[in-house]
Amino acid sequence: MSKVFGILLGILLTTGVWAGDDKKPKPFKSHDLIEIPMKFMKSKNNPLSLNGSQISKIEKEIEPKLKKAHKEKMIKITKVEKEVIKALMQGKTKSDVREKIDQITSMKREALDLKLDAFNEFQSILTPVQLKKLAELSAKK
Numbered sequence: 001m002s003k004v005f006g007i008l009l010g011i012l013l014t015t016g017v018w019a020g021d022d023k024k025p026k027p028f029k030s031h032d033l034i035e036i037p038m039k040f041m042k043s044k045n046n047p048l049s050l051n052g053s054q055i056s057k058i059e060k061e062i063e064p065k066l067k068k069a070h071k072e073k074m075i076k077i078t079k080v081e082k083e084v085i086k087a088l089m090q091g092k093t094k095s096d097v098r099e100k101i102d103q104i105t106s107m108k109r110e111a112l113d114l115k116l117d118a119f120n121e122f123q124s125i126l127t128p129v130q131l132k133k134l135a136e137l138s139a140k141k
Helices: 002-015 032-042 052-089 098-125 128-140
Strands: none
Touching: 052 098
16 A cells, blocks of 8 residues: 555656645746746736737747647646556556556656747747847746
């Protein structure tokens, strides 16, 4: 039973179900790759000084594609994670669920790749001055 608890604890920690202490500085997370730029883009004071065509390109090309693909991937990941937990609760061992754990790892890597691709597209829209400003604002987060 302690093995099952250990595996469940590992899954919960890696999937972010239990967040860290609020007093500790929050580590960089992969979703920051998109949330930070989108937050600045949608800010009323437009700290990146995005022009209309840049905003339009981001809203029409990058954001919808990323949100749809990433959401679909995360739904699949959650489904497989639930299958693993259910199997463990039914007495399966770590080796019994190894294939599903590998599947989760692969899907998480694919989800991160989607974010990295979107972030690269976002960066390609920005001017060098805007990229510098984005780096400064991101460092302050």
